[in-house]
Amino acid sequence: MGACDKSTMDAITENDDLLALEAELVRRAHALGPRFRERAAATEQNRALLKETMQDLFEARLLRYFQPRRHGGFELEWGAQYAIGRAVAHYCPSTAWIVAVVGAHASFLSRMKPEVQDEVWGPNQDQLIATGSVTKRGGARRVPGGLQASVQVGFSSGCDHAEWAMFGVKVEGAHDHYQIVVPRKDWQIADTWHVAGMRGTGTKDLVLEDVFVPEHRTLSVHDWINANPPGAKANPGYISHVEFMPFVGTSLLGPMVGAAEGALNGYVETTRSRRGVMFGEQVADSATVQLRLAESSAELSAADVVIRDQIAYLRHVGHSGETVPAEKRLSMNRDRAFAGRLCLSATERLTAQMGALGLFDSNPVQRHFRDVNAIATQIGINWDRNMAPYAKWLLGLPTGDPKIDGENRQKAPE
Numbered sequence: 001m002g003a004c005d006k007s008t009m010d011a012i013t014e015n016d017d018l019l020a021l022e023a024e025l026v027r028r029a030h031a032l033g034p035r036f037r038e039r040a041a042a043t044e045q046n047r048a049l050l051k052e053t054m055q056d057l058f059e060a061r062l063l064r065y066f067q068p069r070r071h072g073g074f075e076l077e078w079g080a081q082y083a084i085g086r087a088v089a090h091y092c093p094s095t096a097w098i099v100a101v102v103g104a105h106a107s108f109l110s111r112m113k114p115e116v117q118d119e120v121w122g123p124n125q126d127q128l129i130a131t132g133s134v135t136k137r138g139g140a141r142r143v144p145g146g147l148q149a150s151v152q153v154g155f156s157s158g159c160d161h162a163e164w165a166m167f168g169v170k171v172e173g174a175h176d177h178y179q180i181v182v183p184r185k186d187w188q189i190a191d192t193w194h195v196a197g198m199r200g201t202g203t204k205d206l207v208l209e210d211v212f213v214p215e216h217r218t219l220s221v222h223d224w225i226n227a228n229p230p231g232a233k234a235n236p237g238y239i240s241h242v243e244f245m246p247f248v249g250t251s252l253l254g255p256m257v258g259a260a261e262g263a264l265n266g267y268v269e270t271t272r273s274r275r276g277v278m279f280g281e282q283v284a285d286s287a288t289v290q291l292r293l294a295e296s297s298a299e300l301s302a303a304d305v306v307i308r309d310q311i312a313y314l315r316h317v318g319h320s321g322e323t324v325p326a327e328k329r330l331s332m333n334r335d336r337a338f339a340g341r342l343c344l345s346a347t348e349r350l351t352a353q354m355g356a357l358g359l360f361d362s363n364p365v366q367r368h369f370r371d372v373n374a375i376a377t378q379i380g381i382n383w384d385r386n387m388a389p390y391a392k393w394l395l396g397l398p399t400g401d402p403k404i405d406g407e408n409r410q411k412a413p414e
Contacts (some may be wrong), residue, residue, distance in 0.1 A: 013074065025065060025083075029099070030087050033090060041362075048160045049161060067125070068240075075235065082250060083254065084254065085100025086258035090262040093255050093262065094371065096258055097255045098128070100255050102128055105131055110237070112219055113231065116217045130156045132153030132168070134153055139171065139172060140213070146215045147171060148211070149180060149213055153169075155203050157201045160189065160204075163183065163184045164182065166182075167179070167182060168221065174220075178218050179219050179224050180213045182211060189204050192204050196374065197372075241321075243324070246314065249332070250307075250336075253381070256343050256372065257343055259347075260343035263364075263365050264350060267350040270357075271289065292350070293353075295346075303346075334389075337382065340375070341376075350365065389401065389404075
């Protein structure tokens with residue numbers, strides 16, 4: 001980005017206008033979009049973002065939206081990752097995933113002890129922080145001064161470009177899991193990411209082999225996820241202070257909605273000039289085509305409304321300090337899954353409407369179709385995982401969530 005862009009961002013930051021900062025980052029995302037689109041096929045083939053794409057993201061400061069201000073970030077409102085990720089996903093969903101999901105890991109680190117925040121961001125404010133919480137083998141044990149870890153964790157998006165990673169590990173003899181922060185020199189990448197969709201995210205495994213993690217880089221998940229974790233004393237933004245669990249699922253939604261919207265945009269661009277193979281008719285004149293396009297567009301608008309409503313609620317919670325009640329947590333999970341289903345339905349309808357043309361890898365709509373299907377499997381918006389618990393709550397049945405089931409809840413609404 002040019003010097004003018006940097007001056008614009010600095011001026012907005014000084015005025016402390018968080019929504020204007022978010023809007024500027026969205027503008028930058030769209031400005032970079034044509035580059036991301038041009039690289040989308042190569043990104044997919046590379047199975048990780050290209051180095052030049054990472055350089056663009058750092059230069060535009062698109063990964064600093066939740067980074068603490070004391071370390072060069074903006075500490076924006078929750079939901080900024082939705083707006084920015086949605087914009088990027090119009091052009092390349094894999095790049096959007098790194099921006100919205102992995103970029104939001106800055107909020108994870110901002111809740112850790114201030115010493116480790118200083119260790120990560122002090123020398124270099126341009127950081128992508130990988131995470132891994134799905135344990136495939138191993139764990140950690142307590143030793144003098146910290147933890148000794150040997151573990152392999154799955155689904156670490158963006159790890160090829162990360163200098164630091166956060167691992168969720170089970171500690172021998174401890175009731176709670178721990179979050180640990182580890183530098184790049186101490187972990188290896190296992191190249192496991194051979195998949196049907198979201199190939200460019202580089203979501204590989206991370207491996208620790210008998211690595212010592214000093215105490216200041218460790219924190220129990222209980223202390224990390226609940227209100228007022230250790231990082232709160234260093235960062236004024238509410239994201240570092242709130243009970244975190246109700247917030248964490250939002251980051252998936254920008255790539256999901258934006259990828260589906262990118263499919264719709266690609267479909268419209270192709271269909272405007274497309275003619276039937278057999279008879280040469282103008283495809284856009286078909287009433288069926290028009291109806292299905294309108295239906296998909298309506299589904300995406302509805303998904304956006306559902307998500308924006310949830311973001312507005314979470315911003316209210318952040319500013320007010322209120323606790324999210326059990327029913328609301330369940331309904332938020334339900335609504336995220338419902339928004340994801342709307343995106344999936346809209347994209348599948350448009351891809352099927354393209355006939356054989358929709359099968360080709362060279363068709364951008366097909367890439368977005370693959371990526372939307374891949375995102376829909378993620379546990380945070382998976383249909384089966386997130387719909388049934390709310391119905392169980394309505395019926396007075398155990399939901400499977402010990403925290404929710406243990407609360408004294410009010411009578412379910414009629």
